[in-house]
Structure formats: C-alpha cells, structure tokens
Amino acid sequence: MKLDLDGKTALVTGSTQGIGAAIAAGLARAGARVVVNGRTEARVAEALQELAGQVPGGEFVAGAGDVTTDEGARAVVAAAGRLDVLVNNLGIFGAAEPLEITDDEWRRYFEVNVLAAVRLTRLTMPAMIERGWGRILNVASDSAVVIPAEMIHYGMSKTALLGVSRGFAKAAAGTGVTVNSVLAGPTHTGGVEDFVHQLVEQDLPWDEAQREFMKTHRPQSLLQRLIEPEEIANLVVYLSSPLASATTGGAVRVDGGYVDSILP
Template sequence: MRIELSGKTALITGSTKGIGYAIAKHLARAGADVIVNGRTSSGVDHAVGSLQGEVPDANVTGATADVGTPDGCDALVASVPSVDILVNNVGIFGPQDFFETPDATWTEFFDVNVMSGVRLSRAYLPGMVEREWGRVLFISSESALNIPPDMIHYGFTKTANLSISRGLAKRVAGTGVTVNAILPGPTRSDGFESMVGTGEDADETAEEKARSFVMEHRPSSIIRRAATVDEVASMVVYAASPQASATTGAALRVDGGVVETIA
C-alpha cells in the first residue's frame, strides 16, 4: 500500500523533536506539505532545516507558537489559517505523586495536553467539513486506559483526549472528515530517554535501559521493549491517509500490547 498525501497540508503541534518530529518527517515523505510547530523560533528553524535535509523534496515550513495558551493558539491560526491534517501532538509529562501535585501543575497539563487540541480543532475543523475532507488526530497514550499511579495528572489528560476525539468524530459524522486518537505506549522519544536516564551501569545502552524500564513498569508489554518514534509515526500517517477513510472515532493503539484488552 502506497500512501500519497500530495496536495494536503499537515500541521503537527510540538513537532521540533521526538514523536512530533517523526510524524512530520513521515508525513513529508508521503508528500504532504508539512508545518512544524514549536515554542521557540530557534527550535522550529532547526527542525525545519533537519527535515529538509532528511526529505529534500519536501515542502516544510515552520510556525512558532506556544499552543498551550489561548493567545498562542490564536497566533498559530492567524499564521496558518487552513490545514487538511491536524495532529494534536504537543504534550508534557513527568512523574509526580498525587499528594504532591499542586493545582498549578494540573492546570498546566490540562492547558497543554487537552485545551491545545480543543482550540485548534475548533479552529480548523469547520474548513475541513466545508471541503468535505480532513483528518484530526490526537496523540493520546496507553496511560489514558492504564492510568499510571505516579502520573495521575498526566493520565487524566490522555483520557480526555479519547473523549474529545470520539465526540468530535460523531460531531462531524458523514462529512468526509475523520477524527481519531493514537495511543502510543512507552516510546523512545527524547523526553522518555531523559526521564529514564542512562542507567546505573555505564555500559547499559539507551535501548537496554528503555527495555528495562518497560519490563519493570509495563510488564504486560507484549513486544517487551519500547517502541520507536518511527513506529508511532507510521500509525499516524495511515490514519491521516485516504485509505483510512472508514476509520474514525477510534483509539488506535501503538502500545506494544501493554493494555490488557483484546477490544
């Protein structure tokens, strides 16, 4: 199956590195015009340059905006008024005990992980409906279903992503626009590797440390390793494709089998 996205414009929030960068790269390889987003001009410029080096024929541009704020979302929409594919990828995470997590942290996680996608979907979906084609994707997590006890404030935001994506899919039913959520499991992104660290054994590689983390903290994993950012990006590209026109309102797992369910 060859996925062709020429003529489509894709905006990926939080895409200067990690999963977001990989999504931008794979969408560009499929022919989409890609807009990279990040909070700083230097980060955006660096990512755009790297993508142009990796995918020389791609049309890649940047849009600097902090989409974790209402003003940032407004600024992004003003500079990019229309897209065909919206990937609500931006997110923050980190362990913290429930009893030590202040209101400000809950609010920050909600604003970045949830409201960014709400605001941008509200801005871009009407145009997609009018054109009778569009794709909105929320990057959720297996933590939406398998709430981590040390990151409850994170897990609830990812569950919210599932509710919003399912509801929006129903809201735009029959229009040719699909809305889905992607649920990665432990993934070897920059943020994940920073959280996991290099390991007590200096000879332990990042891959081995990630595997050890998975086996200790996600022992239900069937692949028994962390996924790569490219594996997550491949699912996103499919969900964004014309071939996925009958897939909507879904929670598409790239979790390595961590979630203990066959449904």
C-alpha cells in the first residue's frame, strides 16, 4: 500500500506540537508539501526546525496565523497557495465543573473547535471542487460520542464537528472531494499530561499517573493505554491519500476501542 501524496499541498492547523505535528510529519513522509500552522511566527519557525529533523528531505512551509479569526484564516490560506488537503486539527480542551462553565467558555470552545474548521472549509473547498480533487479532515474525539462529565463543553464541540463533517461531505457529493472526521481516542501529548495530572495525584510518576487515569477515568478503553500521536497521524495520512477515495462523510475511529459501539 503506497500512500503517495507527491505534488499535493496540505495545511494542518495547530501543527506546531502534539497530534498536529505528528500529522504534519506523516503527510510529509508521504510526499506532501505541508503548511505548518501556529499562532506566532516564532513558534512556527521552531516547529519547522523540529519537523525538518524528523523528516529529512520533507517539505515544510510556514503558515503562521490565528485561524480562529477570519483575517488570520484568510492570511494562512493565502500563504499556503493551492491546497489539496486540509486537516482541521486545532482544538482546545480542559476539565471544568459542568455547572460552572460560563457562557464565554461555551462560546470559546465552539469558536475554536468548530467555527475555525467551518471557516477554513468554506475558504478552501470551492477550489478543491473546481479541480475535482481534495481531502478535508476534521480531527474530532471519542468525547463526541461519549461525553465526559468533566468536560461537557469540549464534548459538545466535537459532536458538532461530526455534524459539520457529514454536512460538508454532502455539499461536496460527486465532486472528487471527500470530507471525514477522525475520532481520536485518549492520546499522549504534553497537554494531555497536564490534563491527566489535574485528575490524578500530581506527584505520581508519569507511567503510574497514566495507568491510574485510564483505569479511573477511561476504563472502557480496550487499548488500556494512551494512544501515541503517530497512531492518529497514520489514519489521517491514509484518509488524505488517493487510496481513501471511497471514504467520505464518515466518522472514522482511531480510539483504542474506547467507544463501546460497533458504529460511532
């Protein structure tokens, strides 16, 4: 199976670290020119150096800008040039008492996790449709289906992203452009390490903290460990490739068996 993205350009939002950086590296290994996105030029420049070390010969370009604003999203898309693959990976999460989440926090989670993806899809899909080929991937979460009691606002935003993906897939029906969401399970990133230590004893060594977190807060995981970012990236790269031409409108799981359902 050859995942060949030679000649394609991909934009990965929020790709200076974590899952986004892993996706950027995976797409570059498959031959894509990858636009690395973060809010500041300094952080993007740092990420470009890190990615160049991971993928010698990979083609990475800077795409600094705040895609949660219309102005920032337009600037990033303009800097990227022709886009064949859009990966809406940018997202925020955090634990909060359900009845203490303010209106502003509800709005912030929707703005960052949902509306940014909608905006970028609106900016990039027409050109993809005109060319007759394109891939749009929205990185969602198992929390879209199994809403965590400690972060309802996050789960809500990821559920909305599933609906957004399905709807835009219908808008692109028959054009050669596919739109899918990827349901990522509990994943090992720096941000998740901080999140885990919010919920378990903070003095525990990481390996013990991870096991305690999975046992106490994610017991339904069949993998029984956190997923590595590269494992999420593998699925995203496949769905971005020509080989995934018959997969669209789907919510494709890479959740470690977390969602207790045959279908999402």
